[in-house]
Amino acid sequence: MLKWIWNVLVILFFISTLSNCMNRVRIDYSSQKTLAQRNIKVPSIKLESYDSSEFKLPTKPSVIVFFASWCKPCLLEMDTLNEIAKTKNIELIGIAFKDDKKRLTRTFSKISNPFSKIGIDIDGDYARSLRIYGIPTVLIFDGKETFTWELGGFLTDENFDNLILPKIKSMNEKDSSK
DSSP: OHHHHHHHHHHHHHHHHHHHHHHHBOOOOOSOOOOEEEEEEOOSOOOEETTSSOOOOOSSOEEEEEEOTTOHHHHHTHHHHHHHHHHSOOOEEEEEETOOHHHHHHHHTTSOOOOSEEEEETTSHHHHHTTOOSBSEEEEEOSSSEEEEEEESOOOHHHIIIIIHHHHHHHHHHHHHO
């Protein structure tokens, strides 16, 4: 009887551990997504820049993508991000979650880098300060000091065109009318 209880406890431990690991990386290919309003100020945490310059967010509305070179869904969405970067005239900024320059360089030697800038969140503190716990995640930045909207999970062209692009255009229109 004691051996049976021990086996059940071991199985429950492994199931719990596996469940926690699966929750770290969102795999959601659903096209039925919505944006969550965030309105979170930019954290004061400094990020290392991939290109060794000082990492700064742009001064215009832009799309911030939290990704990692070790994240399979993140790598799968790189084709979509490259297409967006080429055709939509919107700045894409990457934040590499728990990653490093060496792995990023190896990744971008195999696939094209869609980002105009990349900040490296080595220990994940920047993401945690924004309450981001799974990747890939897309945030819309207002170009001033606030992350305004979030789309979690795998990004598709449809989600970008229907959810993110209208928000960016609206922010640009507000800025140009001032």
